[in-house]
Amino acid sequence: MTPQTAPAQSTQPVGDVNRQTIVILDFGSQYSQLIARRIRETQVYSEILSYRTSAEQLRKLQPKGIIISGGPNSVYDSGVPHCDPEIWHLGVPVLGICYGMHLMVQQLGGEVKRAERAEYGKSSLTIDDPTDLLTNVEDGSIMWMSHGDSVVRLPEGFDILAHTQNTPCAAIADHQSKIYGVQFHPEVVHSEGGIALIRNFVYHICNCEPTWTTETFVEEAVREIRGQVGDKRVLLALSGGVDSSTLAFLLHKAIGDQLVCMFIDQGFMRKNEPERLVKLFRDQFHIPVSYVDARERFLQAVEGVVDPEEKRRLIGHEFIKVFEEESTRLGPFDYLAQGTLYPDVIESANTNIDPQTGERVAVKIKSHHNVGGLPSNLRFKLVEPLRRLFKDEVREVARNVGLPDEIVNRHPFPGPGLAIRIIGEITEERLEILRDADFILRQEINRQQLYHHFWQAFAVLLPLRSVGVMGDQRTYAYPVVLRIITSEDGMTADWARVPYDFLETVSNRIVNEVRGVNRVAYDVTSKPPATIEWE
Ligand code: XMP
Numbered sequence: 458m459t460p461q462t463a464p465a466q467s468t469q470p471v472g473d474v475n476r477q478t479i480v481i482l483d484f485g486s487q488y489s490q491l492i493a494r495r496i497r498e499t500q501v502y503s504e505i506l507s508y509r510t511s512a513e514q515l516r517k518l519q520p521k522g523i524i525i526s527g528g529p530n531s532v533y534d535s536g537v538p539h540c541d542p543e544i545w546h547l548g549v550p551v552l553g554i555c556y557g558m559h560l561m562v563q564q565l566g567g568e569v570k571r572a573e574r575a576e577y578g579k580s581s582l583t584i585d586d587p588t589d590l591l592t593n594v595e596d597g598s599i600m601w602m603s604h605g606d607s608v609v610r611l612p613e614g615f616d617i618l619a620h621t622q623n624t625p626c627a628a629i630a631d632h633q634s635k636i637y638g639v640q641f642h643p644e645v646v647h648s649e650g651g652i653a654l655i656r657n658f659v660y661h662i663c664n665c666e667p668t669w670t671t672e673t674f675v676e677e678a679v680r681e682i683r684g685q686v687g688d689k690r691v692l693l694a695l696s697g698g699v700d701s702s703t704l705a706f707l708l709h710k711a712i713g714d715q716l717v718c719m720f721i722d723q724g725f726m727r728k729n730e731p732e733r734l735v736k737l738f739r740d741q742f743h744i745p746v747s748y749v750d751a752r753e754r755f756l757q758a759v760e761g762v763v764d765p766e767e768k769r770r771l772i773g774h775e776f777i778k779v780f781e782e783e784s785t786r787l788g789p790f791d792y793l794a795q796g797t798l799y800p801d802v803i804e805s806a807n808t809n810i811d812p813q814t815g816e817r818v819a820v821k822i823k824s825h826h827n828v829g830g831l832p833s834n835l836r837f838k839l840v841e842p843l844r845r846l847f848k849d850e851v852r853e854v855a856r857n858v859g860l861p862d863e864i865v866n867r868h869p870f871p872g873p874g875l876a877i878r879i880i881g882e883i884t885e886e887r888l889e890i891l892r893d894a895d896f897i898l899r900q901e902i903n904r905q906q907l908y909h910h911f912w913q914a915f916a917v918l919l920p921l922r923s924v925g926v927m928g929d930q931r932t933y934a935y936p937v938v939l940r941i942i943t944s945e946d947g948m949t950a951d952w953a954r955v956p957y958d959f960l961e962t963v964s965n966r967i968v969n970e971v972r973g974v975n976r977v978a979y980d981v982t983s984k985p986p987a988t989i990e991w992e
Contacts (some may be wrong), residue, residue, distance in 0.1 A: 468510040470518060471802055471845050476954070477665050478969050479503045480520040482510060484528030484538055486558050490800060492524055492554070492644045494847055495652065500667035501659050505803050517697030522550045523662035525557025527642070531606050532559040532569050538563070547981035549636035550592075555604055558629070558638030563719070565636075572623070576640075580621040582628075584747035590630060591618055592657050594650035598628070600641035601648045605641070610760045635662055661722030667798075671857040675707065676852075678842045682711035685790050685840055692784055692837070693794040695720045695746060696872075697734045699795030700843060702864050703855045707792055707842050709744045717787050718744060721779050723772065723826060724752030724888065728896040737861070747787060751779045752856045755876075756885065763881050765992035772873045795836035797844045798851065868913045869947060877992040881920030887935075891918040893971045901963045911953055912944035916967075917991045925975030927968075934975035937967055941979075942989060950984040 470478070479496050483505050484487040496503035501521075508525075508791045515523065523544065530537040540566045545551065550974070553561040559569040584596045600621075608626040618628035618637075627640045637658070641652035691708060695701050695718050709717045718738065722731045731748070738744040758775040762768050784790060841853055855865045871877060875895070879887045895916040902908050917938040925932040939960070944950035964977040980987075 467803075468507045468514055469502045470506060471799070476502050477668050478520045478523060479659060479663065479789060480506045480510075480515065480518065481523045481524045481526055481666070482508045482540055482541075482544075484508045484524050484560075485531070486527035486554070486556070487527075487548060488554075488642055488644050489526045490847070492526060493799075494849070495644045495655050496524075496659060497624075497669055497847070497850065498652075499659050500669045501665045502669040504659065508538050508540055510541075512541045512547055515544065516547060520549060520668065521665045522552070522658065523547075525551065525553040525560060527557060527603075528934070530556065531571070532556065532563045533606075545634070545636060550658070551637065552658050552662075553636075553638040554642060554644075555640060558640060559606055559608065561636060561638050562608045562610075562612055562615075565615075565631075567608060567612035567615070568610040569606050569638060570609045572605055574623045575605040575899060576602040576623050577604075578602060580623070580627075580641065582619050582621055582641070582650075584619045586616065586618045586630075589632065590639075590654060590657050591616070591628060592661070593653040594657075598650040599647065600643070600651070601645045601944075602625065602641050608638075626767070632637030637662070639941075665817070670853050674721075674846075675710070675858065676929075679706050679711040682708060682840060682842055686712060686715065686837075688715065689791040690789070691716050691792040691794050691840055692788070692790040693718045693782065695734065695738070697726065697730060697864070697867070698796075698870065699851055699855050699860070699864055699867060700798065702738075702860055703851055704794050704796050704843060705738065705744055706742060706855075706858050706860065708840070709742070714745075716744075717790070718746045719749060719783055720746050721749045721783070722753055722777065723755040723874070723876075725755065725772075725876040726948070727870075727875065727899070728835060728892040735785075737864075741859075747783070749779060749783050751775070754779065758882065759883050761882060765877060768876055768883070768992065769873055772876055776872075791838060794840050794842075797841040798837075799845055799847050802844050805836045830865055866909065868908075868911065871990060877990050878915060879918045879920070880991055887918055887920075889905070890971055890973045891916060891934060891937075894918070894967045894974060896965045897970060898939060898963055901959065901966070905959055907955070907959070910943070912947065913989060914941040914943050914953075918942070923976055929973065932975040934973050936976040936978055937971075937974050938978045938980050938991070939963065940989070940991070944982070944984075947989065948984075950989050952979075952981045955979075 466961060479501055481492050481503060483490055489505050493503040493505050518769055540560060544697055563569055579599045580602045582598045582600045584591055607624055611629060614631045615629050617626055620629050621627045624640050642648060643654040664872045693716060693892060695705060705718050720735060735746045735748050737964060738746045755775055758771045759768055762771060852865050875888060876892050879891055898916050902914055917940055919936050922933050923936055941953040941955055942950040943953050960979060967974055967977050
């Protein structure tokens with residue numbers, strides 16, 4: 458079998474080496490990030506490093522424990538990725554999951570073969586040794602399996618902790634060396650007792666303490682920001698989302714008025730949003746925001762444009778121009794604050810490092826800032842205090858520092874905003890209509906406490922008119938489409954089965970209260986084949 462490409466992550470951590478850390482060596486498992494999140498949920502810091510990380514590098518990092526991830530390959534094939542065999546002799550507890558377990562067995566003298574019966578999905582675990590790794594994991598627990606290979610001979614010193622009907626070695630241990638292997642995936646939600654197993658490993662085997670909390674994160678982020686930027690000035694473009702809002706809070710706490718927050722109003726935000734955002738930061742957090750009213754410019758930039766890609770391109774282009782002008786007017790700045798998150802860091806093999814200073818530099822602003830790229834003469838150094846966090850951790854920090862629920866749990870909102878929810882040409886009149894319809898939809902969602910049930914919920918305006926009748930009058934007006942969806946990650950989505958009464962209320966209110974609309978439709982298409990946004 459041809460070996461599959463292994464991930465190109467760094468062997469250098471982004472976190473603080475002094476912190477108690479569980480290192481995950483990634484062999485390309487789809488679940489590596491999930492393992493890291495599960496560990497962090499136990500309040501212990503965890504980082505994903507490349508499988509190429511050597512035992513020597515790990516010795517310097519002094520992790521409290523090491524997890525060897527699963528992966529798409531078979532250990533007995535040639536050319537597949539291996540870990541440094543010295544890792545087993547570091548004296549640090551190790552847990553191998555699936556492929557990680559197979560590597561452990563093979564490198565320590567046991568044997569792995571293609572399983573007579575592959576096991577995919579749920580399997581009942583029979584526990585042979587209910588102590589140690591499997592303390593509090595109930596006999597008969599359902600565990601999630603995904604493997605075509607099995608351990609057929611254990612290395613010396615290993616015992617079986619649990620088995621399933623098809624897999625004699627489902628969990629194994631060398632108690633003395635504190636080396637463990639599991640054939641199933643304790644990190645996925647379908648594995649009952651998976652969290653108990655992870656807690657056993659982290660707390661009882663690796664002796665970690667719960668040191669990964671919002672409080673310690675904020676303290677450290679503030680200290681790091683001060684250390685990095687010194688007395689230099691930092692520019693931050695607020696977008697209204699949870700990442701840039703949390704960034705603003707942390708940076709302001711760290712460096713006060715060395716931070717300049719800018720909010721570019723391109724005119725495509727939802728009703729009242731720009732005003733509320735600026736007011737919130739000014740009044741509640743005492744963080745001044747430089748409000749840039751660019752509404753007219755953006756409207757002119759897209760005048761008469763119908764093609765969706767062209768709209769996005771022109772809006773992105775205009776954003777760069779405004780950004781450049783404003784950063785020059787408010788500057789000079791040494792640093793640009795960017796809301797890079799941990800998944801962005803581990804997934805971007807092509808990070809741009811300034812060869813002179815060794816710092817990450819901006820050649821790309823995140824898409825929520827709506828920019829495809831910055832001109833090369835505008836190379837800021839980056840300050841990225843969120844680079845260690847997963848999205849749910851950002852929300853937790855945001856919640857704990859007092860950002861309001863409307864920001865903490867805000868649905869995703871595209872950079873080009875309402876511009877890609879008005880199909881066809883954008884005019885001031887159409888923007889006004891869409892803003893009002895969208896506002897009513899959101900009001901009713903909040904009134905009926907449905908907000909948290911949806912991934913996104915918004916209105917779309919179609920550039921055509923249909924006939925209606927209101928009172929004795931014939932009308933000829935726009936239709937509005939409601940798009941309300943559920944999703945796990947935005948990659949796939951389903952239309953929400955909302956109550957008919959809810960649709961009726963929203964429809965009545967929009968037609969009665971928004972002048973220019975005489976018809977409301979509900980989009981009942983999933984993604985795929987449709988996308989979430991209409992443009
Ligand atoms: P689609 O329409 O591709 O959207 O199914 C998937 C998710 O991405 C959001 N989206 C954007 N987000 N800038 C963004 O920051 C954009 O240009 C953009 N376009 C789509 C969309 O709202 C959905 O959550």
